Amino acid sequence: MALLNWKNDYSVNIREIDEQHKQLINMINELHDAMLAKKGKEALLSVLTKLANYCATHFAVEEKLMSGNGYPEYADHKEVHNKMTAKVKALMADVQAGKTTISIEVMNFLKNWLDKHIMGTDKKYSAFLNSKGVQ
């Protein structure tokens, strides 16, 4: 069963971003499935790496849209992205070193972070970017 499901409330009314958020949700579910299937460290790391790489791509797209359109809260939003990137990097290093594994706590952290980030931080730019013609 999926850990996280897309809901219409997640829409930021920008097609490309909504598609990327759907992909992030899919990758979190893929990691959750791999955890439930008790996949080994290398398999989990490979899914986690894919998620981290996609996150980096997604953050860069949002940041370009925000900075390119003069979004006033760009710096704060970028800071939130940077902190999450650092956390995921640390998680990957810990999994690699065998200090931790992908647990339900880790999965809930990822799920809750994405939910909160889309519903709070991302949705804040929606009206502003829409007003600049970004859809």
Ligand SMILES: [Fe+2]
């Ligand atoms: Fe986002």
Ligand SMILES: [Fe+2]
């Ligand atoms: Fe964001």
